[in-house]
Amino acid sequence: MARLGRGIPVRQVVRRPPLVSYDAEAALPPFETPFRYPRDQQFTSGPFVTPFIYPPMQVSAPHIPGSLITRDGEIEWNGMLWSPSNQYRPSPKLTGWDSIKLSNGNVERGSRHGAWPGRKLAGQRIVNATVQLNDDSPTFQDSLDAMINSWAPPDGAEEYPLAIRTRGKVLIAFGAIIQADAPPDLFGIGVSNILIQWACSDPRRFGTDFNAVRLDLAGGTLTNPGNAPASPRFRFHGPVTTPRIQLADRILAFNVAIGTGERLDVDTANGDLGVYNTPGTVQLADYVRLDAFSVPVERLTLPGGTWPIQYIPDAGGAGGFDVFWRSTWW
Structure with a gap:
């Protein structure tokens, strides 16, 4: 039995109403974003210039054989002029240009004197020339190199134009240099007497007109x-x-x-x-x-x-x- 005045305390219970949410509409003022960009401004610029970046137009045309020749005795070989007026001076002793060699197609008769006439065909044209390189200056070696480069052998069977003027007429043959010699005995004074030989498979010579x-x-x-x-x-x-x-x-x-x-x-x-x-x-x-x-x-x-x-x-x-x-x- 409990003592008087010392009973067990009663536990306090607190009751609250349940939490309930309700949808509600609320009116808001207009939404505004402040304009932070600067106002329109006017300015003046200089002339607008675009640099021209395209290369200049270049037009090339094939070289016309013989077009560099202006006087008798000049030789133009594959676009290179040899003339008394420059450092490449041809000698007048030119052989094979105004001559022709024919093959004899005759066949000896077996039962009588003489031969059966056969067709005569011209063989290839062999031209020989001497060109004196006369350049007693620091450019002698460059002149000599240009001459040597002119007779470099082609990779294939190509032939190049050889134009020579005699008696006022320029004629053209097509061939290749088969022999050349530049003796060095006079290099010290800027001179070399160069011997050149061409072989032209077609013995005919052609005019400059086409x-x-x-x-x-x-x-x-x-x-x-x-x-x-x-x-x-x-x-x-x-x-x-x-x-x-x-x-x-x-x-x-x-x-x-x-x-x-x-x-x-x-x-x-x-x-x-x-x-x-x-x-x-x-x-x-x-x-x-x-x-x-x-x-x-x-x-x-x-x-x-x-x-x-x-x-x-x-x-x-x-x-x-x-x-x-x-x-x-x-």
């Missing part, structure tokens, strides 16, 4: 003022079937049909021919059969003088044909 003409079905005339037969180049424009020409009593014809936008190129100097598109950028065929009554391509030549040429295709040919040639001398 002739071109377009002919149609009416034909025309071609003139070669030289004394050696020229080897023209022809270009037949399609559409044409069996393009055929007659020149100097010889007929050249091809058993081929050239379509519209095509052309047939023929080079009688080396027998090359092919069918191309009109711009000449795409070769369509590299083999074209000759017609039965045609001479070989290399046998059609333009002899010296003026000759009629006829264009006689089997069909078509309204596009005509082009002829390119040089005046030719022995």
Whole structure:
């Protein structure tokens, strides 16, 4: 039994109402963002200049052989002029330029005196010249190096133009230097008598003029003022079937049909021919059969003088044909 006045205290209990949330709408003032950028300003700038960064336009054209020559006795070799007016002075003792060597095609008869006459063909042209390098100055070695570089052998069978003027006429042959010698005995005084020899596989010499003409079905005339037969180049424009020409009593014809936008190129100097598109950028065929009554391509030549040429295709040919040639001398 508990003592009086010392009972167990009663625990206090506190009761609260439950927490409840309610949605409510509240009106807010307009939302504003202060403009912090500076106000519009006006200013004046100088002229606007763009630097020109493109390189200047440069146009180059192939060198015309013989165009550097201005007087008799000058030699132009592959674009390099040797002249009495510069340090490369040719000697007048030039051999092989105005001469020709023919092979004897005669065949000895076996049963009687004499021989059967054969065709005479000219061999390659061998030209010899002496050029005196005369440059008694600090540039002597540079002049000598330029001369030596001129006879550096090509990588292949390339031949380069050799132009010489004699008696007021410039003629051009194409060849390569096969022998050269620059004796050093007079180097001390800036002189060297250089011996040079060329071999020109084609013995013919050509004028500086390059002739071109377009002919149609009416034909025309071609003139070669030289004394050696020229080897023209022809270009037949399609559409044409069996393009055929007659020149100097010889007929050249091809058993081929050239379509519209095509052309047939023929080079009688080396027998090359092919069918191309009109711009000449795409070769369509590299083999074209000759017609039965045609001479070989290399046998059609333009002899010296003026000759009629006829264009006689089997069909078509309204596009005509082009002829390119040089005046030719022995």
